[in-house]
Amino acid sequence: MRSATRRLLARHEIDDVTLRAIAVEAGLAASNVLRHVGSREELLLDLMDEEYRAWLAELSRLTTAPGPGADTTALASLIADTLAPRPLLQCLIEVSPQLLRTLPATRAPERSRGQGLRNGEALADVVQLGLGKQFSAVDRVYLVAGLHAVVTATAAWSRQGVFPVSVPVATRDLVQILLDGLLARADRE
Structure with a gap:
């Protein structure tokens, strides 16, 4: 069913x-x-989990411990x-709040x-490794929430014509702002 869902999406x-x-x-009832x-x-949230884990595996494989700075x-x-x-994955991240709100009890x-x-937790671990810095428990949550907000915002911006954006460029720039802010907070603690 996941394959069928992927094809439809x-x-x-x-x-x-x-x-x-x-x-x-x-081909089922x-x-x-x-x-x-x-x-x-x-089904969609399970598919998101599968996509997220595959992305994190790739991100983890490509992330190395930083040198100085x-x-x-x-x-x-x-x-x-x-x-x-x-x-x-970007689509599922964008709609995940709606999916979670309508999830059966x-x-x-x-x-x-x-x-x-x-x-x-896995995303925060990869980012901490890549930056060589530990974040507080709250900032680990903010990292994930911030990334999801970036993905959602850039997707919405890309679908309108008044202020068009390049999704990869906007994602990169906004994630960098998020990471810079989290590093600044970690340095103050």
Whole structure:
């Protein structure tokens, strides 16, 4: 079902990817899809988790401990460059607040929270390695929230014509600002 969902998301807007469409693409009855994934929101959040873990594995593999002086420019570029070829992850990050709000009241919220916490911790670990600096627990959370805000904002800006932006450039620049701010806070502590 994840493969069918990926194929649909490559061709359609996320709002058009319904459980019925997923069932048709997978060649299953809608009831079978529900039985296996629980809900559309659960399926999309599980897909986000899968995409996030793949991105973090790549980011981790490419991140090295810094030499003298942390280079936020290089790390921000690496983050933006590894996110750019992952439009599905960017889309799912953008819609994740809506998915979480409409998640059925089953064990799914607990599972999704666990996925988010695990991925957030892994992202913070990679960034800390790349900068050679430890962040407070609060700033680790702000790092993840800030990155998600950047992805969401750049996606929204890219879809309008009045103030067009280059998503990779805006992502890189905004992530660098975020990293510079977190480093400044860490240096004050």
